[in-house]
Amino acid sequence: MSWENKVRKVVPYVPGEQPKATNIIKLNTNENPYPPAPGVKKAMEEYTKRSEELRLYPSPTVENLVRELADYYKLPEDQIFVGVGSDDVLATAFLTFFNSEKPVAFPDITYSFYEVWAQLYNIPYVRKPLDENFKIVQEDYFGEFGGVIITNPNAPTGIAESRDWVEEIIRKNSDCVVIVDEAYVDFGAETCIPLINQYDNLLVVHTFSKSRSLAGLRVGVGMGSKKLIKYLNDVKFSVNSYTINRPTLEYAALSLRDEAYFRECVDKICATRAWTMEELGKLGFTMTDSKTNFLFAKHETVPAEELFEMLKTKGIYVRYFKAPRINEYLRITVGTQDEMETLVQVLKEYLAKA
Numbered sequence: 001m002s003w004e005n006k007v008r009k010v011v012p013y014v015p016g017e018q019p020k021a022t023n024i025i026k027l028n029t030n031e032n033p034y035p036p037a038p039g040v041k042k043a044m045e046e047y048t049k050r051s052e053e054l055r056l057y058p059s060p061t062v063e064n065l066v067r068e069l070a071d072y073y074k075l076p077e078d079q080i081f082v083g084v085g086s087d088d089v090l091a092t093a094f095l096t097f098f099n100s101e102k103p104v105a106f107p108d109i110t111y112s113f114y115e116v117w118a119q120l121y122n123i124p125y126v127r128k129p130l131d132e133n134f135k136i137v138q139e140d141y142f143g144e145f146g147g148v149i150i151t152n153p154n155a156p157t158g159i160a161e162s163r164d165w166v167e168e169i170i171r172k173n174s175d176c177v178v179i180v181d182e183a184y185v186d187f188g189a190e191t192c193i194p195l196i197n198q199y200d201n202l203l204v205v206h207t208f209s210k211s212r213s214l215a216g217l218r219v220g221v222g223m224g225s226k227k228l229i230k231y232l233n234d235v236k237f238s239v240n241s242y243t244i245n246r247p248t249l250e251y252a253a254l255s256l257r258d259e260a261y262f263r264e265c266v267d268k269i270c271a272t273r274a275w276t277m278e279e280l281g282k283l284g285f286t287m288t289d290s291k292t293n294f295l296f297a298k299h300e301t302v303p304a305e306e307l308f309e310m311l312k313t314k315g316i317y318v319r320y321f322k323a324p325r326i327n328e329y330l331r332i333t334v335g336t337q338d339e340m341e342t343l344v345q346v347l348k349e350y351l352a353k354a
């Protein structure tokens with residue numbers, strides 16, 4: 001018998017490429033094209049004077065950041081959980097809340113990490129097909145489940161549902177935890193945070209990676225009832241007490257304090273999204289109605305994979321999923337206006353010859 005028989009073997013999540021070249025237009029992992037709030041840069045410069053502090057462990061309860069988040073979201077501090085990116089919040093939530101023989105339900109087309117965590121933790125799961133317009137079928141989530149996870153707006157489709165629509169799913173699942181992953185909510189969808197005090201089985205997850213331009217910092221937030229957050233923390237403290245490093249605790253707080261800058265960046269992205277949708281439409285693309293910082297687009301004649309490869313040769317990276325139903329689509333992050341103008345120009349020239 002080899003030791004390999006005793007290994008936990010998993011098929012990992014495959015993140016988008018992070019190319020080494022710097023002179024590229026990177027529209028493949030939904031990062032924000034604008035820098036983080038100016039206060040973050042200033043704090044980083046000032047932190048170098050206190051680098052000696054790194055001798056010390058960070059706060060295991062991250063109370064300063066939790067206080068800032070509580071102020072920002074108008075929630076009590078004991079209803080907030082902080083993780084190393086929302087991936088960490090979600091992985092911890094899967095481990096904590098999805099512990100039943102009944103399957104956890106999520107769409108067949110959604111954030112592909114959910115399936116990876118379900119497999120990693122041996123959680124039974126069921127993938128519910130989106131309808132022909134790539135919309136989540138609400139009634140599919142009215143049943144007996146070990147848990148439910150919905151991304152709203154969904155990825156990679158970009159489609160948002162209303163808070164009332166999500167609430168109906170929560171209402172019908174009072175016997176299990178319902179997670180609402182709101183990674184893209186700031187780009188034009190309704191948050192379910194106001195429902196937290198009505199449903200003690202609801203966990204709403206946000207991230208600093210997209211709308212706050214801090215993917216490199218790794219901060220995510222889980223919000224829910226006091227009881228839910230306590231269970232999450234019990235599992236977190238059973239794995240790693242010191243998840244958020246000392247400087248990150250300060251930088252994340254500074255991002256929250258600059259609401260004007262945050263709004264300005266989000267508004268710019270939404271305006272560029274509208275412009276890009278219109279231009280791509282003129283070039284023969286059809287798209288879902290995105291409420292996120294990416295577009296999910298398909299050309300009427302040229303295959304997505306061909307466009308994906310062509311764009312790469314021009315130094316423009318977008319995301320292509322070689323998976324059933326979505327392999328005719330490109331997922332294109334909304335970059336700066338300049339970047340999107342270049343993208344449109346390159347596509348225009350190629351399609352004129354195709």
Ligand SMILES: *Cc1c(COP(=O)(O)O)cnc(C)c1O
Nearest residue numbers: 085086087111155183207209220
């Ligand atoms: C990007 C993303 C996340 C993870 O983001 P983090 O960088 O780990 O905070 C989670 N869910 C969805 C749907 C995402 O698109």
